[in-house]
Amino acid sequence: MRAPAPDQTAASEVILGVENVTLSFGGVAALRGVSFEICKGEIRAIIGPNGAGKTSMLNVINGFYQPQEGRITYKGRTRHTMRPAAAARGGIARTFQNVALFAGMTALDNIMAGRTLKMRRGFFWQALRHGPALAEEVVHRRKVEEIIDFLEIEAIRKVAVGQLPYGLQKRVELGRALAMEPDLLLLDEPMAGMNLEEKEDMSRFILDVNNHYGTTIALIEHDMGVVMDLSDRVVVLDYGRKIADGSPEEVKADQKVIDAYLGVAY
């Protein structure tokens, strides 16, 4: 479905590298020595059965969890742990498995909230909504309107997101993440609970984000059809371990992956 970008496989500049990451909660090991890389401009899927550690992995990448061991290299800087604010400033945005929007606010305001980090004016001017704050707001509103246009949600611009159907809430959440103009976008099950049509729409938006803004995307997804169609490379986790890493075709044919998904008698 996707024509591989010509420069991608050859140049493959690494935007994020995860080395030997281990994370445990008490006695439960969520991730055990996981290493992989995400290259600039690619769509990287992280898949695995329930409880394999996929969401934990995303949480480690954007600094929400502190791994006990391992290193994260982002844009050439290596550190032991990432902090959420640092990750956000560094251009990592994410969406959540369960929608985490401000339900009482409009779609427009929710997406505007995604620009918070880019706003420079202090509380005083913001509260006045005049002078420099107004000028700044105009600039940001334009960016947000471009995203609204991009995601085709003009009709719900001024609707409180709590009243929206789930598929549209997911889209607004993606919009808020895009408002940060991220270099790396983490999507946690962007298509969970959607019907086929909504999934097709969302797939198209993910491809368009990647194509249009050149955003690198790491996504967790359960729908194998979607994963195989969308992603350039796939990491497979099972019980906190990486069991496979490669192109969708390679991964699909991997015996360990088949066993992990279908279950195997030990």
Next chain:
Amino acid sequence: MTTVASMQPDTIPKLLLHNAVRFPARPAIRHKDLGIWQTWTWTDVHEEVRALALGLEALGLRRGDKVAVIGANRPRLYWAMCAAQALGAVPVPVYADSVADEMAYVLDHAEVSIAVVQDQEQVDKVLSVADRLKQLSYLVYDEPRGLRDYDQARLKSFVDVQASGRLRLAAEYDASASFEQSVAGQNGCDLAIVLYTSGTTGRPKGVMLSFDNVLISARNAIAFDQLDENEEVIAYLPLAWVGDHIFSYAQSYAAGYCVNCPETAETVVEDRREIGTTYAFAPPRIYENLLTLTMVRMEDAGTIKRAMFGYFIGVARRWGEKILNRQRVPLTARLLYGLGALLVYAPLRNRFGLSRIRVAYTAGEAIGPEIFRFFRALGINLKQLYGQTEASVYVTAQPDGEIHADSVGKPSPDVEVKIADNGEVMFHSPGVFLGYYKDPQRTAETRTADGWVRTGDAGFFDPVTGHLKIIDRAKDVGRLNDGTLVAPKYLENRLKFYPNIKEAVAFGDRRDYVCVMLNIDPIAVGSWAERNNITFASYAELAAHPLVSDLLARHVDEVNRSLAADGPMAGAQIKRFLILHKELDADDGELTRTLKVRRGFIAERYRVLVGALYDGSSAADVETEVIFEDGRKGIVTARLKIIDMTTYAARQPVVEKAA
């Protein structure tokens, strides 16, 4: 009229140049983009169209070539039509929602050489059938999104094409002059546009219209409704539909008014509210949707608001139309209506985006009288119009103050209408099309040698008001054994205007009298039953309830009474009817996919019932095979009661005092 017309510019590109001089700073077109209305004046449009035309010419577009225009109502697509016309090429707008195969037929049949399309979706469709389109040289797209990885050899972006046109303007000293020369080199009898009719039967036909067809019709209507450059219209109906072509394109150029393109199809209601349209044109379903939306919202409103709404809508229904028609009404009524306007009607009109409306038309199919009267009662000058692509829209229209819910008005200016012996409506006008593109045979079938066009619709002139009434497709009109005219769809529509009746199937052709089968509307009748403490467990049980048949018998009786005053239709009153035990369903083949009843199929499938309707029996047993949603088949049996109705002697019709 004709003398004035001959002095005016006789093509649309000439009008563009004319408007750039006449109204240089007036808005010509707007588009809401990134949440803000962007405006182009006539000067701007002139510049944009010229740049595009010169760019298209550089791509090899020549006089007589065809340019497909595919997409939503966007300024750039309207400009593409004008740019093509300026070069003497012919625009062919295509329905944006047609599937690739249908599109392939039209593009191939019209021998399109350049297609101007909106976005990736349309590019994909055209490319998927490109191997069948030998003539197609370039695809020009408006929105570049998603197209970066495409093979660009045959793709050109709209911006680039215009840029190459602007480059020519800067580099070639005579580029502007050659554009104006090309515009001046055309005249009114040149082919202006080919509009493919969607065609419910057979392949679509390409209706060829000349500039004269389009512009004389447009100007007549402008004069008829006293339109000027101050009108605001919103363009949201398909570009390929003749209605949009006249209202959002030709009339805008002729009168100089502004066309507003909504942000997306879903935001039309909101966008219309922001613009405040003064002139509108829509099929009945748009008005139906507005009304339904209002009613649903009112159900959720507080008690006081609901009571206020209910009371003042009552006042409006009683007096609103009379006030709109400038009839005499008591002072108290006028005061009450004024109060209602303040509290209810004005806010409602504002919600609908119709606060500034001067003229609104409904056309395309029959509108429910309730819906029609609702809008008129609110003080909105909604009128009916009857038209066709082959007529450049106008055949008949209702003049101000002469409004009847069940007629389509009087012949439009310069239009002659006559009724053929078989009841078919025929017309003759300056808007009569040049012919179907590459189809002389079907042209000859539709247009007589002396220029009269067969509409395919049957109708008659109301003897009192002189208004035309359309009753059915001519081929569906039959006669009773005694020779009385029967128009099944006319009867069915009359019945279906009652909310309790979902479907109706009328029989009568080559029979002694008229019988109908009815389907109750489960939602409307269900809630009526709840309010009246009638219990039921299934659709069949509700349909068979004696009180329900009494309810429907009252509706049928009302229809009979009104038919008695209906001139030629008076003889076709309903003698007997029954209520079907199951809903007619497209899955069972009883309805088409567009939900029209398939009368012949139903007559065959329920021959037992039809037999019982005509042999005088008081009940009939029926056994029907049904297909359930999961694909299983089952048998439904029922005993249906047949109800006899009284018919009324034909009355001398009285002039309807615009109720």
